[in-house]
Amino acid sequence: MTALEFGEKNYKSNKLTIFLIGALVVSAIFSIISYNNLIGLRHDIKTVQNNLSKEQVANAELKNSYYQKIDELLTESSSQLSGLVKEKIPQYVSQEEDLSLSYKKGN
Numbered sequence: 001m002t003a004l005e006f007g008e009k010n011y012k013s014n015k016l017t018i019f020l021i022g023a024l025v026v027s028a029i030f031s032i033i034s035y036n037n038l039i040g041l042r043h044d045i046k047t048v049q050n051n052l053s054k055e056q057v058a059n060a061e062l063k064n065s066y067y068q069k070i071d072e073l074l075t076e077s078s079s080q081l082s083g084l085v086k087e088k089i090p091q092y093v094s095q096e097e098d099l100s101l102s103y104k105k106g107n
Helices: 011-082
Strands: none
16 A cells, blocks of 8 residues: 655755756756857958968968069070060061961962
8 A cells, every 4th residue: 555645855856957957958958158269260261361361362462562573583694694675675586578378279
């Protein structure tokens, strides 16, 4: 026969329920914080990628201007070492007559 006592409370089941609800709340808060950190990191990565691409373009432009200046200096110094002189009024080679090949009929 079962004896029911209505005055007593089952403290073990209450403690377990409180513990499970607490663990659920803590895990929900932890999940929200982790998700916010993940979104923040994704935003930071996008920002860094944009800044990196801008800096790569700026670096390429700087290299281009640097190589142009170095090329001018090397061209002038190598022409001076070779004994070449820059002419003020250069005369260019031109061709007066037409040297194209044509097919003659009758042969």
